[in-house]
Amino acid sequence: MSLPLPGPVLVMGAGSVGCYIGGQLLGAGADVHFVARPRVLQALREHGLTVTDLDGGRAHMPATALQVHGSVPAGLVPALVLLCVKTGATAQAAAELAAAVPAGTPVLSLQNGVANAEVGAAAAPTLAWLPGMVPFNIAELGPGHFHRGTTGPLAAQAAPALQPWVAVFQAAGLRLKLHDDLRPVQWGKLLLNLNNPVNALSGLPLRAELLDRDCRVVFATLQQEALAALRAAGITPAQMTALRPERLPLVLRLPNWLFTRVASRMLRIDEKARSSMADDLALRRPTEVDAICGAVVRLAQAHGLQAPRCSQMVSLLSVPEPVPLGGRGLRRALGL
Template sequence: MPSPGRRPTADDPVLVMGAGSIGAWLGGRLAAADVPVVMVGRPRTLNAMRAHGLTLTDADGGRLHLPPARLTLAEAVPEGLRPGLALLCVKSAATSAAAAELGARLPAGTPVVSMQNGLGHAARIAAAAPRLAVVPGMVPYNVAELSPGHLHRGTSGRLAAQAHPALAPWLPVLQAAGLAMDLHADLTAVQWGKLLLNLNNAVNALSGLPLRAQLLDRDLRHCTAALMREALAVLGRSGIRPARLSPLPPALLPAVLDLPTPMFRAVAARMLRIDDKARSSMADDLALGRVTEVEALNGEVLRLAASLGLEAPLNARLVALVHGWSRLARPLDGRGLRAALGL
């Protein structure tokens, strides 16, 4: 087990744990800004980057290309690595194993920011790697792999993390890499603000449609609106006020989603500034028969409700629907999903 030695600094490399859509996006932006980055990932994604390099495009028309020689890739956390910052970017089912690997390899006190959706990850990382300085984080935008080695950011926003002294020196580094990050005294409200938006993920996944097309379907929007209303009611009872992460305040989201589509297009024009290619990554998981993050998202609503002695039957039905989904099943259209949810 490595000894703590000197404290990690912003001159040390960044370690990306889980070089998938979000990990390779963050790692690629940092590498393009000449920050030393080690990206740990699976052979499939690493081999694609070894063959094609990494191309990062975005909805604002940006395009960066890093040839393979500019990428430092590894299939496990290299022995003796002393990163100044680690970004944990695996999906929720892989959190504990990835955190245990970090805990075994990195010096005590290394800051590890969870860039994952949902609220429970930091606690799980800390349980698996108690010597590391675990910080909850939040990625507001959507990143999808369009082809091997090509990632596309389909929406926009600023990264966020819980305030921690180890993060302050990294803010200018992140900013220079186009990854501006805001620090919050308590990230809970921000995480819930993101989670509310993520309640659309399972709806999107079950619909089989790209995000924009799905949001233009009123029945599918109604399903998301109903899931959000239920979550907002539970949040209201808990005293948590979810942060505003979209142009609309959280409390107004369900009503706006329920508008007839021409009005929705007008009112939610910015929400619809998603390019045609964006989709939720849960859609890929469902299509490939992988474990989804529905437990970390809709499941969090159920856990909060239960902690208050309440129920969240609609989110519970959606969780059950996703768990019971076969990858061979046909996507559900808006009416089909409404019927399945009893709406």
């Protein structure tokens, strides 16, 4: 990379998102450190890191080219931290960062949900917290292999600390758009992320699930509850697809023969793509359903409303070992 680099990047939580974005930056010449869980750590040390995408892009970084760690390395002074841990681990990761990196270090949250930067700031107020949004889907296809199956630009709250990184991300094939107010973007993305629990409980790859009308009816119902809560809160979600947010539930309910024509751009998804929540379910890890459906429930309740189907989705995925139900099973479980 011929661009001047502001300094090292620390990926805190090198899972699917962290490995893909960190891998893209590393492949473009950035100095990237990865902090990962033992399973991913072992895979990266044994297989290196491979990043691919639906457009045919492929890059491989051998294990010898990776700087991977089980915790934040002592003495590292990152110019930017990318926080990619699961939402439930945000406070713990924030505390670990506060103990290891200098005060004022910018931390960009690239996590699902709408409140991670606030949670991080409460746990580690000495750091400079910035909310962000990842629009695309990343699937782990094998040990050390992470595949982007959809498209879209990264988004972040505008801040002077991020301005030098826009060109760096661009050179790495990652568009980064800065917004004066990220909240509408976060809620616009959450409307789409409401499909994550549907996908996880469907047992289907992402594209196949969207072609199942029963699954789409569930997705549309969750969106309708979210849109009602957002109206009550006076929040206008950003448009994240070719369709305005309020039209999405209508289109999702269309019969397949019409949906495939009207929503053809929505279906431009790699056959390999699946939601991160489906990966969590397969690996028997806790899911982020509370950060997605739970956020809708809390917003609705704060404004005198209820979101019963979102609440039921939280319950379905909070049992010790959730199992896929399929589209029809999901509709029955939610009384639809």
